[in-house]
Amino acid sequence: MSEARYVTSSYCLDGDCVAVAADAGGGVVLKDTKGSGTLSFTADEWSAFLAGVRAGEFDDARLRG
Incomplete structure (x- = not known):
């Protein structure tokens, strides 16, 4: 998957980030930079993961107030 076009968040300033790329089959590939x-x-x-993020399934209970 060396030809994948990986992108990182604009918040990634120090190079220790997660990068994401689309694959040919419509899926997603993640890597640690x-x-x-x-x-x-x-x-x-990936769709199920994003739905969980949007629903707050992965939020840290300590941050919910």
Whole structure:
């Protein structure tokens, strides 16, 4: 997947970030910008993850007030 076009958040200033790229099958590939491994997700898995983020499923209870 060396040809993937990875992007990082504009908040990534020190280089220790997560980068994301679309894959040819419509899924997503994630990598740590300081490492060499990747994680691959299908389009359905990625959609489920984003829905969970939007629903607050991964919020830290200490931050909810």
